[in-house]
Amino acid sequence: MHEQMPAPVAITEIVEETPSIRTFVFDREIAARPGQFVMVWVPGVDEVPMALSSPSSITVQKVGDATAALFAMHEGDLIGVRGPYGNGFTVSGRTLAIGGGVGVSPLLPLVTTGQADTFLLGARTASELLFADRIREAATLMVATDDGTAGHHGFVTQLISRVDLADFAQICVCGPEVMMAAVLAILDREGCAERGRFSLHRYMKCGVGVCGSCCTDPHGLRVCRDGPVFSGDILLGSEFGRYARDATGSRHRV
Amino acid sequence: MVTLYPGPVEVGGIRLRNHLLLAAGILGTTGASLARILASGAGGVVTKSIGPSPKEGHPGPCLIVVDGGIINAMGLPNPSAAFTEELAALQGEPVVVSIFGGTPEEFRTVAGWFAGRASGLELNLSCPHAEGYGAAIGSDPALVEECTRAAASYGVPTWVKLTPNVANIGEIGAAAERGGATAVVAVNTVKAMRISTALRRPVLGNRFGGLSGKAIFPVAVRCVYDLYEACSIPVIGCGGISTADNVVELMMAGASAVEIGSAVIDDIDVFSAIAKDLYGPDGVDAQEIVGCAHA
Ligand SMILES: Cc1cc2nc3c(=O)[nH]c(=O)nc-3n(C[C@H](O)[C@H](O)[C@H](O)COP(=O)(O)OP(=O)(O)OC[C@H]3O[C@@H](n4cnc5c(N)ncnc54)[C@H](O)[C@@H]3O)c2cc1C
Ligand SMILES: Cc1cc2nc3c(=O)[nH]c(=O)nc-3n(C[C@H](O)[C@H](O)[C@H](O)COP(=O)(O)O)c2cc1C
Ligand code: FES
Numbered sequence: 001m002h003e004q005m006p007a008p009v010a011i012t013e014i015v016e017e018t019p020s021i022r023t024f025v026f027d028r029e030i031a032a033r034p035g036q037f038v039m040v041w042v043p044g045v046d047e048v049p050m051a052l053s054s055p056s057s058i059t060v061q062k063v064g065d066a067t068a069a070l071f072a073m074h075e076g077d078l079i080g081v082r083g084p085y086g087n088g089f090t091v092s093g094r095t096l097a098i099g100g101g102v103g104v105s106p107l108l109p110l111v112t113t114g115q116a117d118t119f120l121l122g123a124r125t126a127s128e129l130l131f132a133d134r135i136r137e138a139a140t141l142m143v144a145t146d147d148g149t150a151g152h153h154g155f156v157t158q159l160i161s162r163v164d165l166a167d168f169a170q171i172c173v174c175g176p177e178v179m180m181a182a183v184l185a186i187l188d189r190e191g192c193a194e195r196g197r198f199s200l201h202r203y204m205k206c207g208v209g210v211c212g213s214c215c216t217d218p219h220g221l222r223v224c225r226d227g228p229v230f231s232g233d234i235l236l237g238s239e240f241g242r243y244a245r246d247a248t249g250s251r252h253r254v
Numbered sequence: 255m256v257t258l259y260p261g262p263v264e265v266g267g268i269r270l271r272n273h274l275l276l277a278a279g280i281l282g283t284t285g286a287s288l289a290r291i292l293a294s295g296a297g298g299v300v301t302k303s304i305g306p307s308p309k310e311g312h313p314g315p316c317l318i319v320v321d322g323g324i325i326n327a328m329g330l331p332n333p334s335a336a337f338t339e340e341l342a343a344l345q346g347e348p349v350v351v352s353i354f355g356g357t358p359e360e361f362r363t364v365a366g367w368f369a370g371r372a373s374g375l376e377l378n379l380s381c382p383h384a385e386g387y388g389a390a391i392g393s394d395p396a397l398v399e400e401c402t403r404a405a406a407s408y409g410v411p412t413w414v415k416l417t418p419n420v421a422n423i424g425e426i427g428a429a430a431e432r433g434g435a436t437a438v439v440a441v442n443t444v445k446a447m448r449i450s451t452a453l454r455r456p457v458l459g460n461r462f463g464g465l466s467g468k469a470i471f472p473v474a475v476r477c478v479y480d481l482y483e484a485c486s487i488p489v490i491g492c493g494g495i496s497t498a499d500n501v502v503e504l505m506m507a508g509a510s511a512v513e514i515g516s517a518v519i520d521d522i523d524v525f526s527a528i529a530k531d532l533y534g535p536d537g538v539d540a541q542e543i544v545g546c547a548h549a
Contacts, residue, residue, distance in 0.1 A: 002319070002321070003319060003320050003321045004318065004319040005318055005319075005320070005448065005450070005457060006315065006318070006450065006457060008450060008452030008453055039314070039315070041314065041315050041457075043453055043455060044455075045313065046313045046314045046459065047313075047314025047315040047316070047459070048314065078452060078453055080315075080450060080453065080457070082315075082318075205311065205314065205316045205317065205328060205331070206316060206317040206326070207317075208317070208319060208519055209281075209518070209519060209522065210280055210281065210317070210324065210515075210516065210518055210519050211279070211280070211281075211283070211316070211317065211326070211328060212279075212280065212281040212282050212283035212284060212287050212302060213283055213331065215281065215283060215284045215286060215287035216284075216286070217284065217285075217286045218286050219286060219290065220281070220284065220286035220287035220288070220289060220290030220291075222281070222287070225522075245283070245284070245333075246310075247310035247311060247331055248308040248309060248310050248311075248331055248332060248333045248334075249283045249284070249302070249331060249332055249333040249336075249337070250308060250333040250336050251336075251339075
């Protein structure tokens with residue numbers, strides 16, 4: 001056991017990515033694999049898991065107390081980060097990435113390191129499409145919006161029929177759980193669930209695999225330590241897409 | 255090193271597959287994670303502490319890893335009575351349900367949900383960082399006796415887990431025994447805190463928490479040693495165990511079995527790793543070494 005106290009980092013830049021999503025750049029690089037996360041300490045409020053969108057940034061959607069407190073911060077303010085934690089995406093060969101909403105954040109390092117070949121990007125509406133320009137520079141980009149304001153009018157899952165899944169050694173996915181579950185159902189139907197790499201979201205308190213708050217059924221896998229990225233075949237028949245636990249450990253539908 | 259003869263054991267009324275249990279609150283939130291630890295070689299498991307109403311726990315950071323240990327201030331998050339669902343898949347397995355309450359009446363209520371659904375109960379009278387619960391009760395011998403009596407009234411094996419944050423742990427152990435405990439467990443975490451020098455504030459959301467892991471092993475040895483003298487019921491050792499030799503040492507201090515928690519951070523298969531070193535076909539009977547350091 002080596003000391004892993006939160007490292008103090010100063011926010012050096014705040015980028016408004018979409019009306020609801022901001023990137024917080026900090027003054028320290030964290031050597032991490034794409035898909036790994038950090039526990040972000042917002043002093044006086046809470047500590048929450050956030051994917052690294054680059055070695056020195058997190059990209060955050062405002063959804064509650066901790067994220068609202070982050071949105072109220074300014075350049076120069078200090079936060080704490082522990083990590084990187086989790087397994088991340090390990091890829092070899094051609095990679096298809098499928099991202100929705102703020103779930104694009106952990107996939108961006110795959111793009112910036114040249115490891116994503118084709119990217120299916122979804123959002124509710126055109127202004128909420130995250131990182132579209134940066135993805136277009138480095139990969140083949142296909143877009144879908146729920147309201148049809150950009151790209152395909154409909155869900156990002158409907159773009160899958162436009163690519164040949166056989167072309168890709170793995171399919172890396174992150175987004176709302178219903179969207180990821182829909183992707184898994186398609187991969188299962190096509191007989192390639194084991195090539196899916198899904199980054200899960202579960203309630204995390206410790207981040208290091210001891211408290212049990214992020215454990216999933218039926219294998220008792222810890223999302224913080226054994227994940228957050230799991231291959232699709234492991235998720236078939238699991239709680240994924242059906243329920244998750246909240247801070248008390250009670251189950252809720254997803 | 256001494257090795258032990260392998261096989262099931264009975265401690266404080268509970269039959270275990272070996273002497274090594276998972277400690278409360280470590281990967282104990284779900285039935286599946288408890289089953290995973292049993293499958294990886296634990297002789298029994300203790301669940302997350304369950305209380306009278308659902309609790310979200312303290313704001314984060316809830317846990318920090320420090321040199322030689324962990325400081326946690328989880329704040330007893332738990333789903334309360336809904337936890338019975340998690341036990342469904344564990345029927346017949348050596349599962350001890352850890353419970354907590356703020357009064358003897360609350361202990362009786364929570365114990366009632368689980369009596370008969372698990373191998374036994376472990377009363378958390380020792381968490382150092384949940385106001386009104388745990389150590390707040392566990393430092394008062396009269397309250398310890400009453401809470402123990404309330405839970406033990408169901409006639410199921412009742413272990414009482416004690417805090418090291420008291421002047422005389424033997425006195426508290428004796429109170430648990432008078433209340434009807436079938437074993438005492440020592441120890442829960444040791445009050446501790448760290449401050450971020452850059453942010454000039456305590457790191458944990460709760461400001462202070464409890465230290466566990468290697469750093470507290472000598473505290474556990476001393477507490478088990480004291481309890482072995484003060485009580486006639488079995489003592490279960492807990493605190494900082496990470497090797498088979500640690501297990502033997504705690505047994506020599508007086509432990510009949512042990513609980514292991516923080517060591518899973520380095521190796522989730524720590525139970526089979528320790529069992530591999532601890533047991534051998536030409537090992538001694540544990541009875542030969544339990545308390546031998548008191549001679
Ligand atoms: C591995 C991982 C990576 C993540 N990466 C990002 C990211 O890059 N960008 C981003 O915007 N969000 C990310 N999240 C989600 C983010 O952690 C939550 O949205 C955030 O914790 C909300 O905190 P809050 O206090 O603002 O909201 P709250 O009001 O406390 O809660 C709103 C919702 O957020 C979730 N949540 C709250 N606390 C936690 C917690 N401790 N652990 C897990 N979920 C929680 C719950 O689903 C809750 O219902 C990630 C989550 C995980 C598990
Ligand atoms: C994250 C964490 C959560 C814990 N939760 C509980 C709990 O709910 N109930 C309890 O009695 N003890 C709890 N404990 C204390 C442990 O059961 C154990 O007594 C302590 O960690 C010392 O053992 P160790 O050094 O082997 O971890 C917790 C400890 C940790 C690290
Ligand atoms: S967050 Fe504690 S085990 Fe995963």
